[in-house]
Amino acid sequence: MSDLEETKPHESVQDNLQLVIALLAKHRVVEQLVHKQEMPRHELVESLVHKQNIVGLQKKLDTMHPADVAFILEALPLEDRLVVWNLVKADRDGEILLEVSDAVRATLIADMEPEELVAATEQLDTDEIADLAPDLPEEVIEDVFQSLSTEEREQLRAAMSYPEHSVGALMDFEMVTIREDVTLEVVLRYLRRLDDLPDHTDQLFVVDRGDILKGVLPIGRVLVNDPDKLVAEVMAPEVTRFRPGQMADEAAQAFERYELVSAPVVDDHGELVGRVTVAAVMDYIRDETESDMLNLAGLREGEDIFSSVWKSAKNRWTWLAVNLVTAFIASRVIGIFEGSIEKLVALAALMPIVAGIGGNSGNQTITMLVRAMALGQIHSANARALFMKEIAISLLNGVVWGGIFGVFATLLYHSAPLGLVMMAAMTLNLVVAAVFGVFIPMLMHRLGHDPAVGSSVLITAITDSGGFFIFLGLATWFLL
Amino acid sequence: MSDLEETKPHESVQDNLQLVIALLAKHRVVEQLVHKQEMPRHELVESLVHKQNIVGLQKKLDTMHPADVAFILEALPLEDRLVVWNLVKADRDGEILLEVSDAVRATLIADMEPEELVAATEQLDTDEIADLAPDLPEEVIEDVFQSLSTEEREQLRAAMSYPEHSVGALMDFEMVTIREDVTLEVVLRYLRRLDDLPDHTDQLFVVDRGDILKGVLPIGRVLVNDPDKLVAEVMAPEVTRFRPGQMADEAAQAFERYELVSAPVVDDHGELVGRVTVAAVMDYIRDETESDMLNLAGLREGEDIFSSVWKSAKNRWTWLAVNLVTAFIASRVIGIFEGSIEKLVALAALMPIVAGIGGNSGNQTITMLVRAMALGQIHSANARALFMKEIAISLLNGVVWGGIFGVFATLLYHSAPLGLVMMAAMTLNLVVAAVFGVFIPMLMHRLGHDPAVGSSVLITAITDSGGFFIFLGLATWFLL
Structure with a gap:
């Protein structure tokens, strides 16, 4: 709270960002001119202007709240980010490192000498040092330990020992x-x-x-x-x-x-x-x-929006690979029925609808359940009622939406049997979605996994492959 | 804060829920026996046990924090919920109504007389009454206005006048x-x-x-x-x-x-x-x-997990309908190329992979952008750099994943040209995903919409229909 006196309130964060960008742009023009030696004679004058810009920027940064400096660092491309970072007063480094996102913190720490890092931690409380610790080099941590009192050392050791999602990891030691x-x-x-x-x-x-x-x-x-x-x-x-x-x-x-x-x-x-x-x-x-x-959304962690193409791509590959494997399986399911599709090509056009409605409906069920489970509202006494309700909704949806698309299919392809197969397949896939939409998060919960992670990918995989199999299977059986 | 003395801390919320459920179960057994008149002789004894249960339940509820009572109400099926609700002391009704979710609040209010509702608001501050107001019947609001002092009436009028997502709607008047x-x-x-x-x-x-x-x-x-x-x-x-x-x-x-x-x-x-x-x-x-x-996830609002099948289905239909329309469009895109699929049925099996990778990658881009935009990190000076980065990632992904699936397709269907078309289509659809993944949230933002809502549905629609069109189009052109 005591920071509030010296620092501007947040109304100006966006304005400050614009100002910093403008000052950096001027700075860069001068740098380029000097670099290209296009202005050797005016060097003195220019470097004066340059210095004024830099001093202005530094003054501006000094008045800003650490969280706002962090915000500006995150919004700048790497090169500019490091220019600004080097202008920040050394005794604020620690506070600001605490505020930036993990990805941006890594770029700032990579730019710092071990001594600077040790100095940065000196302004922090032990619980805050523990938050930074995973990103600091081994040698820095050792130096930091040396610099602490016995009590602080004990606190830091304790704070670092608590697992990431425990109360201990949120704890501080500033109590009266x-x-x-x-x-x-x-x-x-x-x-x-x-x-x-x-x-x-x-x-x-x-x-x-x-x-x-x-x-x-x-x-x-x-x-x-x-x-x-x-x-x-x-x-x-x-x-x-x-x-x-x-x-x-x-x-x-x-x-x-x-x-x-x-x-x-x-x-x-x-x-x-x-x-x-x-x-x-x-x-x-x-x-x-x-x-x-x-x-x-299939991202492993928060991205620094200015990180390299290579880093960003790696962040996205885990989930992309998982999704592609499930798409490949679905593709092989379709492969089984290639003969049927050859005979009745309408199946190829209609099958994504069957798969799609299952995926959407399954994700709705899962989201509802994951939320209720997170709130602790689901227990053995009501699980069965919930399951029956989801089945009932899927049957209702099957009749309504299956009916509509059955009529569409009948009219488009002049075949009532095709329409009936369409309706039956949509209804069945909706039931599959309801069953697994309830089953997957409950199983994950029982196995001690976070049901929010991966449930969506899994249900989509099941309703895709399942939808193709049900629709093409029914069509092969009844229509060909 | 002052509530903490009289109420148990939260460790026991789950235990309390179990206890309430057990007491309700006993209550129900008695009710059923009495109802079926299977135990007419022991009626007196039973109703004594019954009364003890109910008194025990009521005592339990009285010691609980309003937020915990709200939690229990949310976790109970409608019938049990109303039994518990009628046991809650009238002077706590208001606080508890504030704590429950919108959907559950509606079920409780529907069970209350207008006078009870007016009484319930009497314990609340004006800013809290304003929070309840949208769910109260017109006549109740009028009675509440009558019961307030001039100053409070002014406050309530002001509080009710602020739009939902404004600071005014969060505000209270309890300042010293x-x-x-x-x-x-x-x-x-x-x-x-x-x-x-x-x-x-x-x-x-x-x-x-x-x-x-x-x-x-x-x-x-x-x-x-x-x-x-x-x-x-x-x-x-x-x-x-x-x-x-x-x-x-x-x-x-x-x-x-x-x-x-x-x-x-x-x-x-x-x-x-x-x-x-x-x-x-x-x-x-x-x-x-x-x-x-x-x-x-395609749900319009939070569901009461025990609401009727009909209410739940309606909550899910808006997004289901939107998704089905886009699926129908994609289906018609495939319809255009039915002739090509008839000639080369492998296309039917491979096309979902092309559509799928576009949807996944596009959603990654959109999530990254929506997040950065919500933080205010995106401005005209860096938008172009971001766009170029996303394009570069999509090209990299195209070469890597397109390459892998191109080889798969070549080996599975013994056709190198098919493999090449597969790789080209995947790359192109990834570029489409990158372009629209950046474009859609930026456009929504400029039009004053929340980019988080609907962006995902829109990008999936584009990459589905686009993916089918690109892949089947390229195949028709080069392979047939």
């Missing part, structure tokens, strides 16, 4: 703790000795001598209650608390449900080991939904 | 305001006269006599600074502030970027009209990403 047997007056005096409260301090943590969490004291209560009251009298003894090993998703749900700003994290003995803030939770939710979206 | 010419001591005394601070009060708003916002005073500074200091000395004069008419997305980005807990909303004259909290922003982000996901 108090005892329950003191008056609010004492708490107020204690707080007044601090320079500032840590960000997102909406409550103080009440602990005993053994650091066992006894409750929390919301800041509001410190303010509205009589200073003579004891902490024990006004604190909230029962609070939402987390374990470091708990899934971060659970914490995120609790933060949304109970509208929390911060929450304590305790170990198995009830000892306070850290806290989670709404800022960390929002970052986490953003990252999670983003990676879900990327996975659904 | 102070003057800049008083000491912190005076502020502390003023606060002590309040019962409690509003939730998410991380800062007090400093205003002048005309309610013009002069700055904010973070709560932490009230606590750590000398009580003799003036508000003007310690307040943060420049703050992130919003206008009620601004897009909610901008506020959400600022909350994430600057890790805010609350922020003031001012009108054109700088007058403080409300505030936005991180809780409202998180709700908004959750709703937005959810509706993006649903749209991507």
Whole structure:
């Protein structure tokens, strides 16, 4: 919060980006002229203008919030990005590295000397260093460890040890703790000795001598209650608390449900080991939904929009390869029925419709289920009812849409039997989609996989190959 | 925050759901027995057990957080849901209605009398009533207006007037305001006269006599600074502030970027009209990403998982119909080339691969762009570079994957020319996917549409029909 004084509010982020781009363009013109030696005589003048531009740019960057500098770095092509990066004050490097996306962070770190990296971490808290650690070279991490106090070293080791999607990975160590047997007056005096409260301090943590969490004291209560009251009298003894090993998703749900700003994290003995803030939770939710979206679209991870063609292509190949394998299988299914298609070529034109409706409907079912499962709404008592409902919808859709396309096929190819086969195949493929649309996410969940990843590819593979097989099979049997 | 004392923390939400289901099951057994009159003699005993169950359930519900009751209501089939709903204390109806999803809310409201609805709104703040208003019957809204004070009526009218995705719609009116010419001591005394601070009060708003916002005073500074200091000395004069008419997305980005807990909303004259909290922003982000996901999967809105087959089917038909129209067009494109397929039936088996790779690759490009556009990273200076990069990736993919499938086709059908046509068609369709993958979201953005909605359907339509046309066209031209 304390940053807000020195930095401009966000209304100007887009304007700042435009300004930086304009300054960089001027900078580049000068560089080119000097490089081509087309302006040897005016060099002095030009380099003066040049310097003014650079100084102006640097001043601008210094007034900006680290998150806004990060935004600008992400929006610039590599060359310009590094020009700007080298103008950023060294003591802000760490904060900015925390804010940029993984892909862009890699390009910035690649441009830095080990000493610069060590210096950059020196401004950061241990939980923040742990966030950067996976991207730092081994030697830098070792140097960083050397520079820390014993307590910090312990914190960093702990923070680095928690798996990626655990509460421990979201945790920070900036909590203010108090005892329950003191008056609010004492708490107020204690707080007044601090320079500032840590960000997102909406409550103080009440602990005993053994650091066992006894409750929390919301800041509001410190303010509205009589200073003579004891902490024990006004604190909230029962609070939402987390374990470091708990899934971060659970914490995120609790933060949304109970509208929390911060929450304590305790170990198995009830000892306070850290806290989670709404800022960390929002970052986490953003990252999670983003990676879900990327996975659904067949991207492995977020791309730096200015990364090389080669890097981008590699990011996209995993899913492209999976999709091509399933397309190849579908193609071989069609291959089995080449004889039938030769005799009745209308089948070739109609078959993508049968495959398509299955894929679309199956994806609808899966999305509904994945969402309900993520919310914990599905349990053994209602799974059967849900399954029957999806089957009923698929039959209804089969009658309606199958009927419409059956009539189309009949009219287009002057063959009522073809129309009937079309309708039957669409209905059957819709039922297949409903069955696997319920079955796949449930199976994935039971096997401990995230049902959001891969379910869509799998259902499409099944309804494509299945749709071709059902339609061409029925046609071969009944029409030829 | 104050709810946390009386209610259990979230660890037990799933357990509570299981418990409620078990109690409901017992309840139902009794109901059935009584209904079938199979146990007339033990009626008295049974109804005692029955009553105990119901009382137990009611007690359980009373201890639960409104968000958890909402969760349980969402996870129950309609009949059980209404049993539970009628056991909830009337004075909590309003809070719970706010928490449930739109679809489930409709089922609950349908079960309530107008007077109950008016009573339910009486516990709510005006901004919360505005959130419920679209789902309430006309007559109820009129009664609610009657029951409000003039100031509240004004607030409600204002809150209801803001469009859905504006800052005004996220805003609440629970801010604590102070003057800049008083000491912190005076502020502390003023606060002590309040019962409690509003939730998410991380800062007090400093205003002048005309309610013009002069700055904010973070709560932490009230606590750590000398009580003799003036508000003007310690307040943060420049703050992130919003206008009620601004897009909610901008506020959400600022909350994430600057890790805010609350922020003031001012009108054109700088007058403080409300505030936005991180809780409202998180709700908004959750709703937005959810509706993006649903749209991507072809669902119009979130479904109540226990809604009727008919309602669910209607929710899914819009997108299903759109997809079927595009499938029909693709089918007619194939129809044009039926003569070619008759002569070379291998084309029928290979064509879905060409269409498929275009759709997958196009969706990758679109997702990348939609994401970068949402972050504001795309501007005229880099659009061309991005376009060229996507084209380059598509050519690379064409050579690699087109090459592999060209070899497959050659080996499977013993025809090198067919393999070459396959490779050429895949490459061309990938280029089409890249061109439209960049073009569609940019055009949508320029036309003021949300590029996330519909882009995926459109690109798939183009790469399907385009892929069939390119492949069958090339084959007809070169092979036949």
